[in-house]
Amino acid sequence: MELKIGLLGCGTVGGGVVELIRMRADKIAAMTGFYPIITDVLVRDLTKERKVQFQHERLTDQASNILDNDDIKVVIETMGGIEPARTMILAALRAGKHVITANKDLIALHGPEIIEAAEAARCDFLYEAAVGGAIPLIRPLKESLTANEITDLKGIINGTTNYILSKMTESGANYEEVLKEAQDLGYAESNPASDVDGLDAARKLTILAGIAFGAKVSLDDVEVKGIRTIAASDVAYAHELGAVIKLLAVGKDDGKSIALEVRPSLVPKSHPLATVNDAFNALFVHGDAAGDLMFFGRGAGSLPTASAIVGDVIENLRNISMNIPSRFRTGPVASRAVRKGSPEPLRYYLRMHAKDQPGVFAHIASLFAKAEISLETVLQKRAHDNQAEIVIVTHETPSAALSSIVEQLTARGDLLEIKNVMPMEKGDA
Numbered sequence: 001m002e003l004k005i006g007l008l009g010c011g012t013v014g015g016g017v018v019e020l021i022r023m024r025a026d027k028i029a030a031m032t033g034f035y036p037i038i039t040d041v042l043v044r045d046l047t048k049e050r051k052v053q054f055q056h057e058r059l060t061d062q063a064s065n066i067l068d069n070d071d072i073k074v075v076i077e078t079m080g081g082i083e084p085a086r087t088m089i090l091a092a093l094r095a096g097k098h099v100i101t102a103n104k105d106l107i108a109l110h111g112p113e114i115i116e117a118a119e120a121a122r123c124d125f126l127y128e129a130a131v132g133g134a135i136p137l138i139r140p141l142k143e144s145l146t147a148n149e150i151t152d153l154k155g156i157i158n159g160t161t162n163y164i165l166s167k168m169t170e171s172g173a174n175y176e177e178v179l180k181e182a183q184d185l186g187y188a189e190s191n192p193a194s195d196v197d198g199l200d201a202a203r204k205l206t207i208l209a210g211i212a213f214g215a216k217v218s219l220d221d222v223e224v225k226g227i228r229t230i231a232a233s234d235v236a237y238a239h240e241l242g243a244v245i246k247l248l249a250v251g252k253d254d255g256k257s258i259a260l261e262v263r264p265s266l267v268p269k270s271h272p273l274a275t276v277n278d279a280f281n282a283l284f285v286h287g288d289a290a291g292d293l294m295f296f297g298r299g300a301g302s303l304p305t306a307s308a309i310v311g312d313v314i315e316n317l318r319n320i321s322m323n324i325p326s327r328f329r330t331g332p333v334a335s336r337a338v339r340k341g342s343p344e345p346l347r348y349y350l351r352m353h354a355k356d357q358p359g360v361f362a363h364i365a366s367l368f369a370k371a372e373i374s375l376e377t378v379l380q381k382r383a384h385d386n387q388a389e390i391v392i393v394t395h396e397t398p399s400a401a402l403s404s405i406v407e408q409l410t411a412r413g414d415l416l417e418i419k420n421v422m423p424m425e426k427g428d429a
């Protein structure tokens, strides 16, 4: 039996979905009893040249051709952005259509509202592609690992920043040069703020943490720092310290509260996340029964993202065939206390410029001693203009003590300037 699908948006991801559904239609029919056909495709510009060759699919710039068409039972949204995607998805659900999306921005902001609408309509709302592209993350957290109390999420979930940091590490070039190259190659957008300021990773962390920790979390709960301040010298010092710099998304649930952070970190080369390069993504998960798990793969791209979307289509068609759509409460279930800053002591890397004069280093050392923060490594190099560059790695330090010492060092602006502060991960997972 044919099952008609409407596609909202046909760019990088939508084009991959058209291709993959066509490639796998017979297999999907054999698995689910439904032969999937994309009948109508919504775009903004009907005259635009497209990579995908359309066959029977009708191209339209009128959403009503899909949303008001009772023959269409499933809607796939790959337009992106908040509006009009939100309004169209809600309209599709109200019309009794199942919805599949890759739209992390929308889910991070309006997930609960849409999930509620899906449950009220007894429709599926599936979004495996929203985090980690091809990597199965949502379904393992929602289904396979539900017997666990999940305590830790730690990963690289933004391909653009991982590409930039990988290239800075390979070439020794500075941030601006590599960003420009990434923009020329299409790996970074012309306005890269959402990626390089850590917001894209924060949105994805919000989605993952909501499911993993069974909690209501919002974007405001995430402490976010991006990669704009990473200098070529930080990358070089990281190398000297046996580490690489990665933008990590970290979620921790200690039973009392949840802490969520996106921040650049020094990752020792012996840590599995240190080897995740370019546009690849990876996520570590710790469950009390399962122990450590690592998910790794392509975090973006046309067919990798379509792989996750079409996987959701197959789940949805199976659910329809058994008359059990909306079988999971997919949304966050409880309000939990959220705390800022890492709940556990971490090692920290600090790079500062100090006046190259007697007594300055002794003063810095005395501040650390007074704060009872012991130092693991100290590197001192002569910079220029009568400035010395000092790099310190602390032993494990509570985040409050670190904030206090940073405040005290910053107060001595006459003597020194803090250039960067980042946590340094342990050597293993």
Ligand SMILES: NC(=O)c1ccc[n+]([C@@H]2O[C@H](COP(=O)([O-])OP(=O)(O)OC[C@H]3O[C@@H](n4cnc5c(N)ncnc54)[C@H](OP(=O)(O)O)[C@@H]3O)[C@@H](O)[C@H]2O)c1
Pocket: 008, 009, 010, 011, 012, 013, 014, 042, 043, 044, 045, 046, 048, 078, 079, 080, 081, 083, 084, 102, 103, 104, 105, 129, 130, 133, 299, 300, 301, 302, 305
């Ligand atoms: N790219 C990836 O690798 C990737 C990975 C994971 C998740 N995602 C998510 O997937 C979604 C799509 O990303 P993408 O890279 O495929 O975007 P894209 O290449 O820019 O494609 C967007 C498509 O939506 C259409 N569209 C946008 N606004 C519209 C409107 N108001 N009315 C009608 N059509 C509209 C565009 O039409 P025109 O073609 O006529 O302009 C285009 O076909 C986003 O939510 C993104 O976050 C992307």
